Amino acid sequence: xxxxxxxxxxxxxxxxxxxxxxxxxxxxxxxxxxxxxxxxxxxxxxxxxxxxxxxxxxxxxxxxxxxxxxxxxxxxxxxxxxxxxxxxxxxxxxxxxxxxxxxxxxxxxxxxxxxxxxxxxxxxxxxxxxxxxxxxxx
Numbered sequence: 007x008x009x010x011x012x013x014x015x016x017x018x019x020x021x022x023x024x025x026x027x028x029x030x031x032x033x034x035x036x037x038x039x040x041x042x043x044x045x046x047x048x049x050x051x052x053x054x055x056x057x058x059x060x061x062x063x064x065x066x067x068x069x070x071x072x073x074x075x076x077x078x079x080x081x082x083x084x085x086x087x088x089x090x091x092x093x094x095x096x097x098x099x100x101x102x103x104x105x106x107x108x109x110x111x112x113x114x115x116x117x118x119x120x121x122x123x124x125x126x127x128x129x130x131x132x133x134x135x136x137x138x139x140x141x142x143x144x
Contacts, residue, residue, distance in 0.1 A: 017083065017139050018075040025135055028128060029069035035121070036062035036113045043110070051110035057097060061113040061125070064090050068132060080136060087132035094118055094125050 018026060040059035048055060064086050071083030098117035101108045111120050118125025 015139050016075040017072045026069050026072045029065050033065035054108045054110045054112045057112040084136055087129040091129035
């Protein structure tokens with residue numbers, strides 16, 4: 007790759023590449039899980055399965071935003087990471103406070119406990135990385 011002459015990292019360089027890879031991995035996992043659940047058991051827990059599909063969509067769009075690295079990509083990634091954080095916190099609290107709301111787990115249930123709490127940590131890392139790289143695209 008050509009040297010851009012800037013020492014500040016972009017969202018798709020250095021640790022950002024690992025972050026993008028984790029988002030892609032979670033996009034694949036959440037999409038697969040949601041597709042199977044929606045296709046075979048939708049009537050059992052439609053809200054939970056639709057939330058998993060929403061999480062999958064957010065992971066996909068966040069990965070694309072981080073990978074694009076320009077101003078528009080940063081804005082998309084910032085919106086996705088923010089919505090993701092609100093979602094995992096909201097669903098996490100609701101799933102613990104009233105488990106009957108979610109007869110089956112979502113990606114965000116129990117703050118992502120079924121996925122090793124990575125769904126809780128991932129948007130925080132995304133937001134921190136966006137903050138760290140904020141001066142690279144003005």
